[in-house]
Amino acid sequence: ARSLSCSSQLQASAVQPKSKKTLTKSGVKNIVVVEGVRIPFLQSGTSYADLMPHDLARAALQGLLNRTSVPREVVDYIVYGTVIQEVKTSNVAREAALGAGFSDKTPAHTVTMACISSNQAMTTGVGMIAAGQCDVVVAGGVELMSDVPIRHSRKMRKTMLTLNRAKTLGQKLSLLSKIRPNYFAPELPAVAEFSTSETMGHSADRLAAAFAISRLEQDEYALRSHTLAKKAQDGGLLLDVVPFKVPGKDTVTKDNGIRPSSMEQMGKLKPAFVKPYGTVTAANSSFLTDGASAVLLMSEEKALAMGYKPKAYLRDFVYVSQDPKDQLLLGPTYATPKVLEKAGLTMADIDVFEFHEAFAGQILANLKAMDSDWFAQNYMGRKSKVGAPPLEKFNTWGGSLSLGHPFAATGCRLVMTTAHRLKKEGGQYGLVAACAAGGQGHAMVVELYPQ
Numbered sequence: 001a002r003s004l005s006c007s008s009q010l011q012a013s014a015v016q017p018k019s020k021k022t023l024t025k026s027g028v029k030n031i032v033v034v035e036g037v038r039i040p041f042l043q044s045g046t047s048y049a050d051l052m053p054h055d056l057a058r059a060a061l062q063g064l065l066n067r068t069s070v071p072r073e074v075v076d077y078i079v080y081g082t083v084i085q086e087v088k089t090s091n092v093a094r095e096a097a098l099g100a101g102f103s104d105k106t107p108a109h110t111v112t113m114a115c116i117s118s119n120q121a122m123t124t125g126v127g128m129i130a131a132g133q134c135d136v137v138v139a140g141g142v143e144l145m146s147d148v149p150i151r152h153s154r155k156m157r158k159t160m161l162t163l164n165r166a167k168t169l170g171q172k173l174s175l176l177s178k179i180r181p182n183y184f185a186p187e188l189p190a191v192a193e194f195s196t197s198e199t200m201g202h203s204a205d206r207l208a209a210a211f212a213i214s215r216l217e218q219d220e221y222a223l224r225s226h227t228l229a230k231k232a233q234d235g236g237l238l239l240d241v242v243p244f245k246v247p248g249k250d251t252v253t254k255d256n257g258i259r260p261s262s263m264e265q266m267g268k269l270k271p272a273f274v275k276p277y278g279t280v281t282a283a284n285s286s287f288l289t290d291g292a293s294a295v296l297l298m299s300e301e302k303a304l305a306m307g308y309k310p311k312a313y314l315r316d317f318v319y320v321s322q323d324p325k326d327q328l329l330l331g332p333t334y335a336t337p338k339v340l341e342k343a344g345l346t347m348a349d350i351d352v353f354e355f356h357e358a359f360a361g362q363i364l365a366n367l368k369a370m371d372s373d374w375f376a377q378n379y380m381g382r383k384s385k386v387g388a389p390p391l392e393k394f395n396t397w398g399g400s401l402s403l404g405h406p407f408a409a410t411g412c413r414l415v416m417t418t419a420h421r422l423k424k425e426g427g428q429y430g431l432v433a434a435c436a437a438g439g440q441g442h443a444m445v446v447e448l449y450p451q
Contacts, residue, residue, distance in 0.1 A: 081117025208361030229398020331441015351427025
């Protein structure tokens with residue numbers, strides 16, 4: 001049973017213009033996102049190239065503190081996501097929180113779940129608040145692809161560790177004499193599945209082929225993403241972006257990967273993964289990105305008691321997992337019907353869709369899968385399709401293809417864009433969805449806070 005009011009004193013104002021029901025559940029706390037920010041998302045190797053991940057995370061946290069003026073000691077807990085870990089700051093949440101000036105009494109931990117790491121950080125915070133353990137949680141995510149850990153080979157590491165324990169000069173020389181030239185070959189991190197050894201771009205290309213998505217369609221979708229992102233950026237709609245004064249460099253104020261090209265220019269690019277006949281190229285894939293994001297979550301009563309006007313309610317959410325070989329990037333297709341059923345909504349109730357764009361081919365494959373009864377029946381064990389989101393409601397301010405995709409920071413961007421679009425477009429419900437490495441996925445319903 002869902003009560004129609006947020007709480008008794010809000011009864012009058014809780015009725016939306018569309019007068020759809022609100023998703024308040026009896027006996028469950030309402031959890032709100034008060035505010036969310038991100039530093040500009042930059043192509044790797046640009047202005048953030050000399051920083052460390054905790055520097056970016058700290059900047060996002062400071063941006064959140066500046067924008068909300070939330071007293072630092074009020075924050076009960078901090079959760080951050082990251083994918084490629086900087087070895088020196090393995091609990092980057094803690095290092096960033098200390099650097100941003102949060103109380104050293106505020107605990108912090110770091111989560112990792114590929115491209116849905118900050119979604120996992122947010123829902124972890126939601127769980128803590130719902131369980132009554134916290135009232136105020138800061139969640140976020142950070143990724144710095146400009147600098148990744150490159151390791152010595154296993155043989156070399158083993159030799160070095162043994163050398164560390166060698167007592168005599170003779171033992172040391174004996175070990176050193178065993179080093180061979182191939183010991184010096186470094187190990188690079190790859191954007192590949194551990195279980196299948198396949199790179200994600202290769203999977204995306206196979207997925208596009210399986211759903212008969214042409215190179216032309218992918219390039220058109222990528223161009224749409226860049227064009228809409230440019231329009232949103234120029235129109236001042238990307239309200240979550242906060243400027244970041246990079247130490248020793250200029251202040252960065254906007255995302256730098258938005259580049260509307262032409263179909264002709266994009267058509268000249270060669271396939272990036274499956275050569276020579278593949279359809280996934282650098283132009284229709286998301287690029288390596290540096291960035292960080294942060295959101296302030298509270299129970300509704302705490303936010304109101306502190307005098308805040310929340311942006312949105314975070315409602316039902318799901319995580320899903322499929323076969324990492326052939327279903328790697330189909331998370332949104334699996335997660336969407338599950339979360340809608342949980343919330344008691346249909347696709348028609350959703351006003352704003354914000355899906356993570358890993359590759360244009362991945363988005364188009366998901367839209368086709370969502371619109372296929374055959375796929376629903378044969379792969380998902382469902383009677384019928386959930387239906388594809390209408391493009392006029394879908395990623396209308398650009399997406400990861402154009403804005404950039406710092407792996408662990410994208411989730412918060414999706415949620416904040418959804419909240420801002422709902423307000424601007426007069427909608428009530430938004431749906432956030434994303435795929436992730438490992439064949440995992442996530443979806444969440446966001447409800448606009450009564451204006």
